[in-house]
Amino acid sequence: MKSNIILLSFLLCLTTGAISAQAKNAPKSIISTTAIIRKYHDQKELSGMQKGELLELYIERIKVLVKTLPYIALVTKPGVTMADLGIPDDSDHKKILDNQAIGTTTFLDTTVEFQRKMMPYSDKGNLIAAILFYESTLKSLHEFNDL
Template sequence: MNIKTTLLSLLFVLTTAAVSAQAKNAPKSIISTTAIIRKYHDQKELSGMQKGELLELYIERIKVLVKTLPYIALATKPGVTMADLGIPDDNENKKFLDGQAVATTTFLDTTVDFQRKMMPYSDKGNLIAAILFYESTLKSLHEFNDMN
């Protein structure tokens, strides 16, 4: 029984290592694959929500915008890789892309902390207006994509 457990554990470790090694070599998306909005809302729907729910929507939209807007000259949707755009997938470009991802994460961590501390003091109507504005901006990215 002990041999079976050892062999299964070894097989699990080797399988995990193989999958992990493949993921490191996989092309990375220029726009984070987490930069998506699950649902757009209207004024009436937002008005019926509690401030805490609105704050989460507000933060989610900020994250998507920060992960998308700097790259719209290259891509407007998550999943597009450097190779898709004809950008050499070499170590130098990968390093820049990785550095940008780290900088974006750092910026978002700071921004989200600030939003969670300060936005509860905002007027609910202003929060709703901001969410609708952010959603409008995100929808216009689809139009921007259609122009190209």
């Protein structure tokens, strides 16, 4: 029984290693695949929410905008890779994309920390207006490719 558990654990480790090795070679998306909005809201709906819920929506929209806006000249939707755009998938380009992702993560960590400390003091109406503005900006990105 004990040997079966050890064998199963060993096979699980090998499988995990093989899967992670494949993930390193997989093409990376230029825009993070987490840069999506689950649902858009209207003013009436937002007015019925508590300030804590509004703050989470506000932060979510900031994250999506920061993960999307720097790349709109290349792409406006998550999931598109360098290879899809004809950009060489070499080590130099991968390094630049990785460094950009690290910089974005660092910026977002600092920004979210600030938002969580300071935005609870904001006016609820201003928070709602900001969420609606961010959402309209995100909706316009879907129309960007039509220009």
